Amino acid sequence: MPYVAIVFRKPVFVSDSIIAMYAGQYVHTDICPIDELNAAHTLVCTCYMGETFSASLCSKSRFNDATHAALVIPTTIEEQDEITSYLYALVEKKVKYNYMDVAAAALPLNVRNTLFSDVESENPDGISSLFCSQAAVLVLRNCLIPEREITKALTGVNSRCILPNMLYNILTPFCMRISCDALREGEVEMYRVAYKHT
Numbered sequence: 001m002p003y004v005a006i007v008f009r010k011p012v013f014v015s016d017s018i019i020a021m022y023a024g025q026y027v028h029t030d031i032c033p034i035d036e037l038n039a040a041h042t043l044v045c046t047c048y049m050g051e052t053f054s055a056s057l058c059s060k061s062r063f064n065d066a067t068h069a070a071l072v073i074p075t076t077i078e079e080q081d082e083i084t085s086y087l088y089a090l091v092e093k094k095v096k097y098n099y100m101d102v103a104a105a106a107l108p109l110n111v112r113n114t115l116f117s118d119v120e121s122e123n124p125d126g127i128s129s130l131f132c133s134q135a136a137v138l139v140l141r142n143c144l145i146p147e148r149e150i151t152k153a154l155t156g157v158n159s160r161c162i163l164p165n166m167l168y169n170i171l172t173p174f175c176m177r178i179s180c181d182a183l184r185e186g187e188v189e190m191y192r193v194a195y196k197h198t
Contacts, residue, residue: 002080003188005032005178006136007044007063007070008168022106024165026069029132030059031139032183033083034072040186045087046132052094053130055087063180065191069168070183071175073140073150082143089124090135098129101160112161119159133164150174 008026011017016027031045044059063070075083104112120126121138130138137159144151153170162170182189 001036002075002077003034003036003072004075004080004083004140005034005042005070005072005183005188006030006140006167006171006175007032007068007180007183008164010067012067019102023163026164026168029136029164029167031083031087031136032060032070033080033087034183034188035080036188039188042183042186043087045091045135047095047097047130047135048132049097049099052096053090053135055091060184063184065180068180070178070180070191071168071171072178072188073144073171073175075144079144083139086124086139086143090127090130093125093127095124095127096129098131098134098160100129101134102131105161105163109161113158116158116160121159133162133167134159136167137162 007030009028009030010025011020011027019027029046032042034042041057042060043055043057045053045055047053101116104116107115119138122142127138137154137157141151141154141159150171153174157170177191179189179191
C-alpha cells in the first residue's frame with residue numbers, strides 16, 4: 001500500500017528557535033511519498049530557507065523520534081501518482097522559499113487570513129514560492145480525493161498562514177503517527193511512546 005508521510009521537526013538550529021517563539025513546537029515540515037515495496041527509496045521533499053524546493057534520498061537519515069514526529073496517510077495508487085507528479089513539478093520549477101509569508105507569521109492568524117489570499121494551486125506550474133508546511137497543505141489538498149475527510153479539513157485553510165505546528169494539529173485526527181526511527185530505515189511502523197520504569 002502506498003502512503004504519504006508528513007514529517008515534523010522540532011527546533012534544532014538557532015534559526016529554528018527564533019521561529020519556535022511564535023510558531024510552536026514544530027518548526028519544519030517534510031513530505032515523503034512512501035511505497036512500502038520500495039520504502040528505502042522514499043524521497044524527502046521540502047523547501048528550506050535559502051534553497052529552492054527539493055527532493056532528497058539522504059535527508060531522511062536525520063529523522064529520529066526525539067526530534068521529529070511523522071504522520072502517515074494511506075493513499076490510493078492514483079493519489080500517490082498525483083502527489084509524486086505535483087512534488088516533481090515543484091522541484092523541476094525550482095520554486096523559491098516563501099520568506100514574506102513566514103515573516104508575516106508573527107501577525108495574529110485572523111490578521112494574516114485577512115491580508116493574504118491563498119494561492120491558486122491546482123497547477124503547480126503557477127506557484128512561484130512556498131514554505132515547507134504551505135507545500136504540504138497544497139500537495140494534500142490538490143492530490144488526495146476531495147471526498148476524504150482530511151481533504152475537506154484542508155479545503156478551508158489558507159496555505160499561506162499554516163505553519164508546521166498548526167498543520168500537525170490539523171492532520172493529527174486523520175492520521176496515524178509512525179516511528180521516525182523506522183522511517184529513517186525505510187520502514188513504516190506505528191509510533192510507540194517509550195515509558196521509563198521507576
